[in-house]
Amino acid sequence: xxxxxxxxxxxxxxxxxxxxxxxxxxxxxAFIALLGACATEPVIPPNELSSINQNASVSTVWxxxxxxxxxxxxxxxxxxxMIFQASMGGEVVARDKNTxxxxxxxxxxxxxxxxxxxxxxxxxxxxxxxxxxxxxASTGEPLWRVSASSEVLTPVSAGFGSLVLRSADGRIxxxxxxxxxxxWSVSFTPPALTLNGYSRPLLLDGGVLVGLDDGRxxxxxxxxxxxxxxxxxxxxxxxxxxxxxxxxxxxxVVDDNSIFAINYQGKLARIEPGKGQILWSVPASSTAGxxxxxxxxxxxxxxxxxxxxxxxxxxxxxxxxxxxxxxxxSPQVAGDGAIVVGDFEGYLHIVDTNTGELIGRKRLxxxxxxxxxxxxxxxxxxxxxxxxxAALQVSR
Numbered sequence: 001x002x003x004x005x006x007x008x009x010x011x012x013x014x015x016x017x018x019x020x021x022x023x024x025x026x027x028x029x030a031f032i033a034l035l036g037a038c039a040t041e042p043v044i045p046p047n048e049l050s051s052i053n054q055n056a057s058v059s060t061v062w063x064x065x066x067x068x069x070x071x072x073x074x075x076x077x078x079x080x081x082m083i084f085q086a087s088m089g090g091e092v093v094a095r096d097k098n099t100x101x102x103x104x105x106x107x108x109x110x111x112x113x114x115x116x117x118x119x120x121x122x123x124x125x126x127x128x129x130x131x132x133x134x135x136x137a138s139t140g141e142p143l144w145r146v147s148a149s150s151e152v153l154t155p156v157s158a159g160f161g162s163l164v165l166r167s168a169d170g171r172i173x174x175x176x177x178x179x180x181x182x183x184w185s186v187s188f189t190p191p192a193l194t195l196n197g198y199s200r201p202l203l204l205d206g207g208v209l210v211g212l213d214d215g216r217x218x219x220x221x222x223x224x225x226x227x228x229x230x231x232x233x234x235x236x237x238x239x240x241x242x243x244x245x246x247x248x249x250x251x252x253v254v255d256d257n258s259i260f261a262i263n264y265q266g267k268l269a270r271i272e273p274g275k276g277q278i279l280w281s282v283p284a285s286s287t288a289g290x291x292x293x294x295x296x297x298x299x300x301x302x303x304x305x306x307x308x309x310x311x312x313x314x315x316x317x318x319x320x321x322x323x324x325x326x327x328x329x330s331p332q333v334a335g336d337g338a339i340v341v342g343d344f345e346g347y348l349h350i351v352d353t354n355t356g357e358l359i360g361r362k363r364l365x366x367x368x369x370x371x372x373x374x375x376x377x378x379x380x381x382x383x384x385x386x387x388x389x390a391a392l393q394v395s396r
Contacts, residue, residue, distance in 0.1 A: 094137065162174055212248055
């Protein structure tokens with residue numbers, strides 16, 4: 001691994017991919033919201049599913065239920081031998097990750113705006129009124145509760161002795177995980193018109209990566225919030241406010257020596273981590289995000305087509321259009337390097353990374369699998385909007 005210029009870059013190999021938000025365009029400024037003004041994405045009719053050759057299979061390790069999550073960012077959080085899940089109704093559940101057995105369950109007084117984040121034997125959820133609630137991961141006992149500046153729409157990011165959260169008003173806060181006390185905060189005012197939701201900060205050892213609604217990717221020093229560097233994926237273009245949307249809402253992805261980011265109506269870019277220099281970029285648009293397998297990047301674009309690129313130079317490799325309009329989840333790597341995505345009807349689709357061919361399919365539920373699939377110890381953990389939660393294994 002190269003000797004990068006900042007602590008942020010040195011930590012890339014240990015970073016984890018984190019969450020996504022779907023596209024529904026809303027006004028960010030309060031006075032516009034009061035007028036009821038909003039814009040919506042073009043409606044793309046979903047492709048009907050056709051028969052495929054089942055060269056890969058999905059087996060269910062266990063399957064359970066929790067409360068509904070609807071459109072919030074609610075996804076499984078693995079930690080040690082446990083898996084944590086939450087629902088919009090305030091339910092937080094810890095399970096044995098191997099059997100699905102409930103270890104503890106707590107129902108909070110408030111509804112939740114987003115799901116579980118956590119590390120170091122603590123888990124955190126964000127309530128709809130803007131509070132962050134900390135719970136003991138072993139028992140579910142409440143530890144502390146603090147207020148954010150506004151609603152927190154993505155799970156908090158925890159690790160490296162820190163806790164970072166991003167509020168809907170553009171404020172990013174670093175908290176002490178033991179007490180909830182604020183260490184620092186910075187604010188980035190969102191544009192008047194943005195997509196509904198935003199990307200989850202990616203917390204690393206020494207830094208934080210944040211994608212902004214104006215198309216910028218910034219790196220912050222985790223000690224004091226100072227901006228280490230910023231880079232612009234794309235600038236707003238077009239006459240209307242909708243045409244000028246360039247939100248960086250997709251999860252930021254890292255590998256051993258690069259950062260990969262993609263924004264809406266903008267670009268997919270490979271970025272050098274020391275100073276934020278763009279090594280290559282290609283036109284692209286996504287809020288669902290991407291997965292990296294070996295030297296291949298697989299993107300779910302905003303038409304729900306899967307597109308593969310060479311990670312070394314950005315050259316397109318293949319396109320898979322058969323799932324167009326099916327409101328896909330973020331892609332995840334599973335089953336000897338295959339790509340797995342969920343859709344709006346509760347299907348899981350397995351895609352061959354080398355060719356883009358659909359090689360497997362399984363229906364887990366009748367409702368959407370959203371927003372992100374989580375892989376841990378070769379097991380895929382899935383949560384759908386109707387409260388279906390499951391542990392799955394993919395084989396080919």
